[in-house]
Amino acid sequence: MTVPTETAPLTSAMLATHHEHSENVIAGNKNSATSALGLTNAQKAALIIAALGPESAGPIIEQIDDSHLRAFARAYAHFQTVPKSTLKAVIDDFILNLSKGDSGDEIRGGVDETKELLSQFIDPENISQLMDGIEVAGRGNIWEKIARAPDAKFAEYLMNQNSQVIAIVLSKLDVEQSSRIIDLFETDLATEVIMRLSRPISVSNDVLNVLSHAIERDFLAPLRKTSSRNNPGQMIGAMMNNVESAKREKLLMFMKENVPEIMNDVKKSMLTFQDLATRVPEKAIPAAIRAVDENIFLRAAKYGEENAPECVEFIFANISKRMAQQYKEQMEDLKQVSTKESEVAQAAFMSSIRNLVAAGELELKDISEETADTQTNESEDNSE
DSSP states (O other): OOOGGGGGHHHHHHHHTTOOOOTTTTTTTTSSOOOOOOOOOHHHHHHHHHHHHHHHHHHHHTTTHHEEEEHHHHHHHTSSSSOOOHHHHHHHHHHHHHTTBBBBOOOOOOOHHHHHHHHSSSSSSHHHHHHTTTSOOSSSHHHEEEEEHHHHHHHHHHSSSOHHHHHHHHHOOOHHHHHHHHHHHHHHHHHHHHHHTTOOOOHHHHHHHHHHHHHHHIIIIIHHHHHHHHOOHHHHHHHTTTTTHHHHHHHHHHHHHHHHHHHHHHHHHHGGGGGGHSSSSGHHHHHHHSSSHHHHHHHHHHHHHHHHHHHHHHHHTTTHHHHHHHHHHHHHHHHOHHHHHHHHHHHHHHHHHHHHTTTTTTOOOOOHHHHHHHHHHHHHHOOO
16 A cells, blocks of 8 residues: 655545544543444554555654654554454545545635644644745646646546545646546546536635645656656756856857757756846746845846846846836945856856746746757857
């Protein structure tokens, strides 16, 4: 029995909920509520953790607090041998509760509901820290990103999710893509998802935001990393981001002459200060500036007036006039620094933008083969 790492927080929460009123359900307490199997909630939760094994149970155990773990340990200590039929019945019962929740066929989600659930296990300060990243509304259109992902990969990801979650996701996708994904499911799962889709699905924006964040974090971000590792052009392009400009231009010219077939992928994966105006969306500029230390941005922009003036103009055109004027005045007051230090500042600024991309908070503009070739030619001209 294997539980994907991305489902660990939900599974641990359900196990802890399974063990609510822990002091009254530990093994040996005659007053505890028992199921038809004659097992307490704590015993059932302990069996599920044991069945997962060390590797799969590890991420879940890390999410459960000490008080619940102690209760699980006490419950498990009372077991001798557990028949396979009992273990199967416990697992079936857990999955049934997980899929149904306390409200029949639905599990109510949302930011407030998430906080209420977490409050049973985590102190308020830690809840606030945990929810900070979740409550930020997703930027970009997550469904458009999924539309560009391989159907087989996304189907594999969805197979590890609850059928209600799958139905919600598929209801947001294009009908053609949804049908292709359902076709990749096993018959039993496909049938259950179709039954869910046959009923009206109403989901709040809070739930969609949390769901979008999870898909971005657990599916799209790893997919981008895997794609980069499997594509030499993308990998080399990512490396070029951190190479000093003069050396980078020489390497780009060498690749264009010797391995021209990878140049399009190289340029698409590169994101330097000179690429700002063509690759970064206008609306993302304020967030990009906020994501980096102000002194670093000022040094990057000051040097940009020399090596990429059109990009500096692009930045200032997409923030308020008051802030643009303030930054320009601060840049004038900056003392002159070495070219190396200036390039380090530009690299740091672009690194913060790449981090926003990796977190799914902004999506870069794509570039065509023609644009990539033009950029390579411009780089050669600048280096001469």
